[in-house]
Amino acid sequence: MSQPAPITAAILVIGDEILSGRTQDTNTGYIARFLGALGIDLREARVVPDVQAEIVDALNALRGRYTYVFTTGGIGPTHDDITFEAVAAAFGVGCYYHPEAMAAMAARYKPGEFNDARRRMAYIPVGAELVRNTVSTAPGVHIGNVFVMAGVPMIMRAMMDAIEPKLQRGAVVHAATVQTKVPEGRLAEGLKKIQVDHKEVAIGSYPFYREDGNGVQLVARGRDAAEVETAALEIEAMLRDLGAEGIRITA
Amino acid sequence: MSQPAPITAAILVIGDEILSGRTQDTNTGYIARFLGALGIDLREARVVPDVQAEIVDALNALRGRYTYVFTTGGIGPTHDDITFEAVAAAFGVGCYYHPEAMAAMAARYKPGEFNDARRRMAYIPVGAELVRNTVSTAPGVHIGNVFVMAGVPMIMRAMMDAIEPKLQRGAVVHAATVQTKVPEGRLAEGLKKIQVDHKEVAIGSYPFYREDGNGVQLVARGRDAAEVETAALEIEAMLRDLGAEGIRITA
Numbered sequence: 001m002s003q004p005a006p007i008t009a010a011i012l013v014i015g016d017e018i019l020s021g022r023t024q025d026t027n028t029g030y031i032a033r034f035l036g037a038l039g040i041d042l043r044e045a046r047v048v049p050d051v052q053a054e055i056v057d058a059l060n061a062l063r064g065r066y067t068y069v070f071t072t073g074g075i076g077p078t079h080d081d082i083t084f085e086a087v088a089a090a091f092g093v094g095c096y097y098h099p100e101a102m103a104a105m106a107a108r109y110k111p112g113e114f115n116d117a118r119r120r121m122a123y124i125p126v127g128a129e130l131v132r133n134t135v136s137t138a139p140g141v142h143i144g145n146v147f148v149m150a151g152v153p154m155i156m157r158a159m160m161d162a163i164e165p166k167l168q169r170g171a172v173v174h175a176a177t178v179q180t181k182v183p184e185g186r187l188a189e190g191l192k193k194i195q196v197d198h199k200e201v202a203i204g205s206y207p208f209y210r211e212d213g214n215g216v217q218l219v220a221r222g223r224d225a226a227e228v229e230t231a232a233l234e235i236e237a238m239l240r241d242l243g244a245e246g247i248r249i250t251a
Numbered sequence: 252m253s254q255p256a257p258i259t260a261a262i263l264v265i266g267d268e269i270l271s272g273r274t275q276d277t278n279t280g281y282i283a284r285f286l287g288a289l290g291i292d293l294r295e296a297r298v299v300p301d302v303q304a305e306i307v308d309a310l311n312a313l314r315g316r317y318t319y320v321f322t323t324g325g326i327g328p329t330h331d332d333i334t335f336e337a338v339a340a341a342f343g344v345g346c347y348y349h350p351e352a353m354a355a356m357a358a359r360y361k362p363g364e365f366n367d368a369r370r371r372m373a374y375i376p377v378g379a380e381l382v383r384n385t386v387s388t389a390p391g392v393h394i395g396n397v398f399v400m401a402g403v404p405m406i407m408r409a410m411m412d413a414i415e416p417k418l419q420r421g422a423v424v425h426a427a428t429v430q431t432k433v434p435e436g437r438l439a440e441g442l443k444k445i446q447v448d449h450k451e452v453a454i455g456s457y458p459f460y461r462e463d464g465n466g467v468q469l470v471a472r473g474r475d476a477a478e479v480e481t482a483a484l485e486i487e488a489m490l491r492d493l494g495a496e497g498i499r500i501t502a
Contacts, residue, residue: 016455019293020424020472021283023457025276028298032272042270044305047279047296050455054295077436078456079443109436117439135460154460173271185328185360188368192330204267204301205329206274209386209405221271 007170009035010062011045014055014073014083015151018047027072027156034160039170039223040068050074055086063090063146068167073151075140077117084141087148088125095123101130101139108137132162142166174225176232178218178246180239183207190238191218198231200224218246258421260286261313262296265306265324265334266402269298278323278407285411290421290474291319301325306337314341314397319418324402326391328368335392338399339376346374352381352390359388383413393417425476427483429469429497431490434458441489442469445482451475452482469497 011031017023025047032042043066048054055074062069074083088095101122106114121138124130131140131147133155140149140159149159180187184207195203201222208215220231232248239246262282268274276298283293294317299305306325313320325334339346352373357365372389375381382391382398384406391400391410400410431438435458446454452473459466471482483499490497 016453016472017457017470018279019283019296020426021280021287021293022426022470024280028269029272029275032270036272042272043300045270045298049294076456076458078439079446080453080455113436115436115440117443118436120439152458152460175271175273185364185366185369188329188371189366192368195330202267202331204331205327206268207327207403209403219268219273221267 004170007040007068007168008043008066009040009068009070010043010066012055012058012062012069012071013045013047013151014050014071014086015047016049016080019049027151027153030153030157031070031072031160034164036173038164038167039172040167041170041173050080050082052082052086052089055083056090059087059090059146063144067145069146071146071148072156075121075138075148075150077121077138081120083148084120084124087128087141087143087146090146091125091127091143093126095125097122098124098128098130098139104139105137131159134158134162171223173221173223174228175219175221176228177220177249178232178235178239179215179249180218180244180246181213181215182239182242182244182246184216186242187216187218187239190241191235194231194234194238197234198222198227201227201231203231203235217249255421258291258319258419259294259317260291260319260321261294261317263306263309263313263320263322264296264298264402265301265322265337266298267300267331269324270300278402278404281404281408282321282323282411285415287424289415289418290423291418292421292424301331301333303333303337303340306334307341310338310341310397314395318396320397322397322399323407326372326389326399326401328372328389332371334399335371335375338379338392338394338397341397342376342378342394344377346376349373349375349379349381349390355390356388382410385409385413422474424472424474425479426470426472427479428471428500429483429486429490430466430500431469431495431497432464432466433490433493433495435467437493438467438469438489441492442486445485445489448485449473449478449482452478454482454486468500 128141128143135155204219206217379392379394386406455470457468473479
């Protein structure tokens with residue numbers, strides 16, 4: 001059965017605070033799962049600093065390669081928030097004060113509080129559409145195949161909800177996970193055979209070391225739910241042949 | 252005062268499990284802080300899938316740009332572990348069974364258990380040196396300016412300890428963090444002035460939304476500890492001028 005062309009995506013995380021180790025990025029995992037539920041394949045993620053040339057180069061590399069690019073970070077009112085200008089530079093356009101964004105933000109603040117710094121959050125690339133921010137008003141933007149979102153997780157999540165209706169959807173990837181205590185080195189040969197027999201299923205092996213014991217999670221992922229289930233059943237049978245057991249978990 | 256050339260680094264995370272959202276990457280943050288303590292600047296991070304061409308392209312882009320590249324993931328015994336072959340391809344070399352790695356691993360396993368799958372973990376790029384793995388024996392490797400490590404955090408951390416003596420060190424970046432409840436939009440103008448006055452200090456503004464209240468962390472980072480402290484004192488004074496207070500935190 002021939003598959004339609006996959007819908008692909010990349011994430012561009014913009015922020016010195018991730019690269020310094022100060023802040024643990026959790027947006028990538030959230031966006032990955034969000035896109036996965038829509039049948040969109042996340043193929044790459046990059047983290048770059050708050051430096052315009054770095055943002056431009058990465059964005060141009062990614063937007064040429066994938067169906068969508070999602071950026072996080074750098075759209076606030078302070079001097080280190082340079083994402084809108086960088087995105088505009090990547091697209092070869094200027095920025096302007098978007099009337100609708102200006103009006104929404106003017107309505108949010110008390111008289112005299114909608115100052116120049118806050119107006120910067122409405123200074124967006126020419127040709128971009130707004131992405132609604134139900135948390136704190138200042139919008140994200142959508143230009144070409146690029147969605148520009150906030151870095152604060154609560155706001156990013158609200159923006160993803162606003163973006164969702166605009167996205168093409170693909171066939172969802174199904175996953176089955178079998179957990180076992182058999183070491184990877186003992187199950188590798190049998191697992192490889194199952195992978196060879198199911199080329200449309202991606203089988204991954206992920207060892208873990210925990211205080212309550214070590215083990216491995218064997219994950220079968222693919223768009224054909226029946227074939228994923230067949231692969232998982234074969235993994236369980238392979239483990240039984242090794243005199244061990246595997247338990248299904250929802251990872 | 253002229254600074255010596257910075258020592259820079261990139262991280263290449265190799266693994267479908269990060270891009271599917273199944274696994275939360277924490278290695279990037281750990282490595283960022285580890286390198287920071289050595290005065291090495293992490294400038295970029297990328298996540299790519301378990302696909303040789305993707306690993307090769309990313310690795311070649313990164314190793315040409317930064318002093319060091321650190322990879323995580325894909326060096327186990329299962330079919331989805333393809334990092335050593337990919338790194339060899341990036342360097343245009345083959346792989347071979349490294350005698351010292353073979354001997355160490357043969358000694359670890361019981362007779363008959365050092366099978367073909369496990370031998371793959373000793374099949375490393377020609378010209379690479381071993382990186383010791385005190386947790387589970389199977390080594391990482393060091394080739395050119397690239398360090399290839401495991402993805403399991405416990406093992407990656409042991410490998411970073413083994414790598415540390417090989418790394419050049421730079422001047423450490425000092426940081427001071429002032430936390431306040433003043434909204435970013437009110438402090439942005441004053442903060443920008445402080446940034447303009449201290450070009451060698453990078454000042455970042457990071458809002459947070461928590462159940463116990465919202466706020467902003469203002470972070471000054473730089474290699475001159477006295478100038479970082481001066482910037483932090485100016486941030487505190489600026490907040491006082493706004494009728495608010497800032498508290499120092501160790502972030």
